[in-house]
Amino acid sequence: MPRRSASQKRAAKQARKRNSDPSVVVDIKSRNSFIETQTITARAAPPLQAKTLSQGQYITAIKSHKLTFGTGPAGTGKSYVAGAIAAEELEARRIEKIIITRPAVEAGENMGFLPGDLQEKFDPYFDAFRDCLIERLGKGAVECGLKNDRIVVAPMAYLRGKTFNDAFVVxxxxxxxxxxxxxxxxxxxxENCRVVVNGDIRQSDIGNQSGLQDAINRLGHLNSVYVHAFEHEDIVRSGLVKDIIECYEK
Known part of the structure; x- marks a missing residue:
């Protein structure tokens, strides 16, 4: 039997490792294109479970309406639920991309100039969803999705002229x-677009110029639109957060 060179032995060892390693993360590409893979730890997220009756109603509303408004205090799971359902839709390839946006308004504190390109400047506003998407899809899939525009994070100012087709938008x-x-x-x-709009009207940083309540008043009667209002008893972040919000709003 001919002896193999050192390079051939290393290649054979790496091939055996790849074939025996079940930890594979899929780069979630278009359902019409090929799928790339890379070796990192696989993440099997459990099915999304509502923590409260109100959350269950919100989940059902998002899945059955084209446009859903979620209002209510912090800590009720509005952002997490929207992000988790978006991840499910992308993983099942019922949509082509996730689009996440928010107004670039700082909460009473000016951070000044942020270095970097547009993605890096807006990155701090994406943190609320990053952990959720990583939990549901895995870190490698999220990084690949951001790289190939399957997960798009953009400020409101950059949406003019765009059309949300085949997308889940938050x-x-x-x-x-x-x-x-x-x-x-x-x-x-x-077309084939599902939109979730979240916010707490009582926590507006722009005062009476907020357009959220105006949009709800104008669109709430439409059949494809659902308005879900969370209350203080729906807060799931912690009992202390619930007490703090009630104290501030008395």
């Missing part, structure tokens, strides 16, 4: 959108 912190911004955003909705 607008977070919508209480900081003006009426004009919300009109611009909502008129982007195209």
């Amino acid at each position: 607008l977070d912190e919508a209480q900081n959108c003006t009426r004009a911004q919300l009109k611009l955003f909502l008129t982007r909705i195209g």
Whole structure:
């Protein structure tokens, strides 16, 4: 039997390792194109489970309506539920991309100039969804999705002229959108598109210029639109957060 060179032995060893390693993450590409894989730890997320009756109603509303408004105090799971359902839709290839946006309004503190390109500047606003998507899809899949535009994170100002086709779109912190911004955003909705708009009207950083309540008043009667209002008893973040919010709003 001929002896193999050192390079041939290393190649054979790596091939055996790849074939025996079940930890594979899929780069979730278009359902019409090939699938790339890379070796990292696989993540099997459990099915999304509602923590409260109100969350269950919200999940059902998102899955059965083209446009869902979620309002209510912090800690009720509005952002997490939207992100988790978006991940499920992308993983099942019922949509081509996830689009996440929010107004670039700072919460009472000016951070000044942020270095980097557009993606890096807007990255701090994506943190609320990053952990959720990583939990549901795995870190490698999220990184690949961001790289090949299957997961798009963009500020409101960059949505003008775009159409949301074959997408799951989440607008977070919508209480900081003006009426004009919300009109611009909502008129982007195209075919096979599901949209979730989240916000707490009582926590607006732009005062009475907020367009969230205006949009709900105008659109709430439409058959394809659902408005879900969370209450203080629906807070699941912690009992302390619930007490803090009640104290501030008394």
